[in-house]
Amino acid sequence: MLETASLIVINLVIAGIIGFILGYLVGKNNFPKIQSIHNDRVDDSRDDRIKSTLNPIFRKNSNLDYKPLILTTPKPTGKDPLTKIKGINSKIEIDLNNLGIYHFEQISRWSNKNSEWIEEFLLLPGIARNNQWAEQAKILTLGKDTPYSLQVENGEVEVD
Structure with missing residues (x-):
């Protein structure tokens, strides 16, 4: 044995x-x-x-603890026009989409730490928090308009 x-x-x-x-x-x-x-x-x-x-999430040295909720694809209804949020232009919208953020609902659920993470990851210091992306997204999620989103719709603001 x-x-x-x-x-x-x-x-x-x-x-x-x-x-x-x-x-x-x-x-x-x-x-x-x-x-x-x-x-x-x-x-x-x-x-x-x-x-x-690699997935873009892992390309940078951001702390993953505060990474916001992301999706692999937009909902079947299509992605939301994130440029209706003040501070998001076409380039930032593409960056957010590449990251997996397609909808106002996703942004509306961000905490300050989530916004801070996005700013660090996309190299946009203070942009999300100063422009109150989460608060604007909450209004847009409800189907209402913000003063800025109305300006975008009317073509009064360039989003490129």
Whole structure:
């Protein structure tokens, strides 16, 4: 019995070593570090390849604890025109959509920490809180208009 147990343990150790070596080799070949011929610096192209395949949430060093609710796709009714919120232009709307924010309802549920997270992630210091995006979104969610959204609808404000 003791002899059988020791053989099992030896086989497990050997299998673990082989698995570690194979895992290392496969991982090393999937993400090779490119060394420059003229100097010893590592090429940053590897990091760019990895970042381009990641969800945008993980591309930046923002604290994920306060990340607002995001969706993978807009609701079947379509996405809301976020440019009706003061402080959101077409570029910011695209950034929010790429992040998974498509509807006034999502923004209306943001806390101050969520707004702060968005500002840090999109590099828009103070914009969401100063323009009160969450408060405007609450009004727009109810189907009502804000003074700014009326100006956008009437073409009095450029959102590009």
